[in-house]
Amino acid sequence: MSLLRQFAGQTVIYGIGHILSRALYFLLLIFYLSNRFEDSYEYGLYGLMYGYATLLIVLMSYRIDTAFFRFGSKDGSLKSTFSSAFFPLIITTTILVLLIIAFSSQISGVLNLAQYPHYFRWFAIIIGLDVLSLLPFGKLRLENRAKTFMLLRIGNILLTMILLIFFLEFYLPANPDGGFLKQIFTSLSLDVDYVFIANIVSSFVLFISLLFTLGKLTWKVDWQLWKKMVLYAFPLIIVGIANSVNQYFSPQLQQAFLSGGNDQNIAEGGVYSLALRIASLLVIFNSAFNYAAEPFFFKNAANRNDKAIYAKVLNLYTLFAVLMIVGLMYYIDVMKIFLPPEYFGGLFTIPILLFAFLMLGIYYNVSIWYKLADKNIYGGLISSAGVIITLSLSFILLPQIGIVASAWSSLACYTGMVLLALYFGGKHYPIDYDIRKLLGLILMAIAMVVFALIIEKLNLTLPISLLIKTLLFIAFTLLLYRQHRSLLKELKSQ
Numbered sequence: 041m042s043l044l045r046q047f048a049g050q051t052v053i054y055g056i057g058h059i060l061s062r063a064l065y066f067l068l069l070i071f072y073l074s075n076r077f078e079d080s081y082e083y084g085l086y087g088l089m090y091g092y093a094t095l096l097i098v099l100m101s102y103r104i105d106t107a108f109f110r111f112g113s114k115d116g117s118l119k120s121t122f123s124s125a126f127f128p129l130i131i132t133t134t135i136l137v138l139l140i141i142a143f144s145s146q147i148s149g150v151l152n153l154a155q156y157p158h159y160f161r162w163f164a165i166i167i168g169l170d171v172l173s174l175l176p177f178g179k180l181r182l183e184n185r186a187k188t189f190m191l192l193r194i195g196n197i198l199l200t201m202i203l204l205i206f207f208l209e210f211y212l213p214a215n216p217d218g219g220f221l222k223q224i225f226t227s228l229s230l231d232v233d234y235v236f237i238a239n240i241v242s243s244f245v246l247f248i249s250l251l252f253t254l255g256k257l258t259w260k261v262d263w264q265l266w267k268k269m270v271l272y273a274f275p276l277i278i279v280g281i282a283n284s285v286n287q288y289f290s291p292q293l294q295q296a297f298l299s300g301g302n303d304q305n306i307a308e309g310g311v312y313s314l315a316l317r318i319a320s321l322l323v324i325f326n327s328a329f330n331y332a333a334e335p336f337f338f339k340n341a342a343n344r345n346d347k348a349i350y351a352k353v354l355n356l357y358t359l360f361a362v363l364m365i366v367g368l369m370y371y372i373d374v375m376k377i378f379l380p381p382e383y384f385g386g387l388f389t390i391p392i393l394l395f396a397f398l399m400l401g402i403y404y405n406v407s408i409w410y411k412l413a414d415k416n417i418y419g420g421l422i423s424s425a426g427v428i429i430t431l432s433l434s435f436i437l438l439p440q441i442g443i444v445a446s447a448w449s450s451l452a453c454y455t456g457m458v459l460l461a462l463y464f465g466g467k468h469y470p471i472d473y474d475i476r477k478l479l480g481l482i483l484m485a486i487a488m489v490v491f492a493l494i495i496e497k498l499n500l501t502l503p504i505s506l507l508i509k510t511l512l513f514i515a516f517t518l519l520l521y522r523q524h525r526s527l528l529k530e531l532k533s534q
Contacts, residue, residue, distance in 0.1 A: 063324055065197045068204070070317050071378045073235070076208055080382060081303060082232040084310030087291035089159055089236070092151075094288040096167045098280030100136050104129055105174040106276050107269035110411065112182050124262040125269060126175045133168050140164035152295065152302050158227035162236050169243040176250035188253060196246040203238035275416035282423030286430050286453050287323075287400070290316065290446040293431075297438035312443040315386040318375065319393035322364050326401040329357055351473045352527065354405040358478055359524055361401050362485040365394045366516055369492045370509040373502060391489050392447035398482070399454035407461040409469035418468070422460045426453040481520075488516055 069086075077083055104125050112121035140147065144160040153159065180189045208231060211219065218228040225237060294309040295302065369391060376384065410418040430453045437445030465471065491512060495505055521528065 063321060065201060066317055066321060066324065068201055070314060070375070072205075073232075074314055074380055074383055075378075077231055079307060080310030080314075081307040082230055082310070083313055084291060084295075084306035084308070085153075085156070085159075085230070086232050086235065087309055087313035087316075088153070088295065088306065089163055091284075091288040091291050093163055093167055093170075095281060095284040096140075096163075097171055098277060098284055100133050100167060100171040101129070101174055102132070102270065103273040103276035103280055104269060105178050106411070107273040108175055108178050109182065110272055111265065111269055112178075118179070118182060119258055120260070120262055121265065121269075122175060122179055123258045123260055124265045126257075127259070127261050128266055129175065130172060133171050137164045137168040156227075158225070159236065162225070162240060166236070166239050166243050169240075169247045173243075173247050173250055176254060180253060185253075192246065192249055192253075195249070196242055199245060200238050200242040203241055204235055207234035207238060272414070272416065275420040278420035279416070279423045282420070282427045286423070286426045286450065289430075290434075290450070293434040294438060294443060294446060297434055298442065299439050308443055311383055311386040312389065312446060314379070314383045315389045316393060318368070318372070318387075319390050319397060321368060322361060322394055322397040323400070325361060325364055326397065326404060329401065329404075348472070350405070350408065350471050354402065354473060355477060355524070355527055357401055357405055358398075358481050359520060359527070361398050362481050363517065363520065365398060365485050366488045366492075366513060368394060369489050370513050371506070373496075373505060386443060389444050389447040391493070392444070392451055394489075395482075395486070396447065396450035396454050398485075399451065399458050402478070403454055403458045403461055406458060406465060406471075406473065409461075409465040409471065413469045415468055418464050422457050422464070425460060426457045429453040429456050484516070484520075488512070 073086075074083065108121055108125050112118045141161045141164050144157040144164070145154075147160050148154050148157040177189065177192075180186075180192075207221075211221070212231075212234065215221075218225075221237065222228050225233070227233075291306070291309040291313055294312060295305045298305040298308055300308065372387065372390065376387070407419060407422065410416055430449050433449035433452060434445060437448065462473070462475075492509060495508055498505075500508070
């Protein structure tokens with residue numbers, strides 16, 4: 041079996057588990073919650089809290105999961121590497137969760153959310169459970185147990201969705217005062233609270249389920265190995281913090297820099313967050329791709345050192361990502377049918393965000409070299425440069441042009457990071473990427489999006505508009521197939 045087909049097979053399995061489950065959940069968040077919440081303020085609170093969660097997951101995990109891939113992918117080292125990473129992680133996570141709970145009032149006050157200290161207590165539990173799930177999931181990936189990985193991911197999302205709908209549609213109408221949940225979670229007041237509670241329950245069930253996949257563990261910690269993993273991962277903490285700011289902190293930056301009051305800024309951030317969720321369907325694809333890519337790249341580097349495969353993987357990613365971008369833009373009118381009108385004002389940011397997330401996906405591919413070459417410091421430097429771009433443009437543009445500044449800053453940030461990764465990678469781990477082909481794909485996608493925007497300006501009826509867009513999308517798909525037939529045929533080779 042060819043390396044490219046092997047990679048594609050793993051991506052399909054991970055994609056079923058990740059893309060389908062996350063897409064279902066995101067569609068629930070986009071369509072159901074946007075209609076269920078009283079206004080965009082609650083959606084803004086949701087975006088704020090999950091933005092902080094992404095940052096805390098990086099800090100709590102100290103990126104030991106990536107170090108686990110690096111050291112655990114070596115032959116015969118999986119068990120000792122896992123135990124040496126997992127048990128210290130349990131200790132550090134427990135300590136940090138308790139600290140956040142103890143100082144939740146002070147933390148919420150500093151972040152202009154003084155009326156919601158309970159959110160930080162709840163999220164301390166969610167984050168702690170999610171952090172402790174990282175290494176068991178990583179072990180499944182290194183063991184190529186993709187189907188188990190898929191089932192657990194899907195099960196977790198489905199449980200969250202079932203609980204969320206149960207709480208909001210059945211439990212809450214029957215218990216408007218909060219019922220027995222009010223006795224456990226004493227500060228229940230908003231609909232979004234039940235989203236967070238559903239997340240607590242599902243994260244707990246997922247962690248317990250993962251424990252049953254571990255089998256017999258060696259309760260021995262090789263502290264020298266742990267120290268090596270921590271030193272390897274330390275620059276990646278900077279990368280993770282920077283990526284959290286670049287990708288998930290737009291609600292926080294909008295809260296701080298938009299020209300309105302605190303509550304108004306949170307509500308505007310909620311409008312932007314819904315557009316961000318729609319565009320983030322591409323990020324879901326990026327994540328599924330990376331679930332297969334990271335262990336695949338490490339194993340290939342250790343076993344065959346075949347650099348040509350990395351360029352082919354990037355071409356494959358860009359090809360399918362471009363199709364997703366055009367597909368989302370051509371059928372966004374269908375999505376609008378199910379959205380409250382108050383969110384329409386943020387939808388114009390979606391094409392900018394889609395191309396920003398395309399650049400993010402390309403960055404994931406072209407930056408793998410620093411992990412393979414053990415030069416993680418470059419990851420920290422590149423991501424820090426991205427943070428500077430994000431913060432600078434947000435500070436300058438948010439008061440002037442509003443929420444669209446966050447979309448433009450994301451595009452500028454990820455484009456800059458791609459260019460830096462290619463520049464430094466060319467010096468330290470040269471890979472012969474087909475830049476001309478990649479630029480051709482991106483330009484074709486831009487042209488197709490422009491066509492979609494022109495069609496919208498014609499004010500056609502929805503059926504006529506969809507018919508024209510569907511014909512264009514089919515033609516675009518056939519054109520891409522014809523241009524990249526040799527690459528796609530390689531997926532079928534034995």
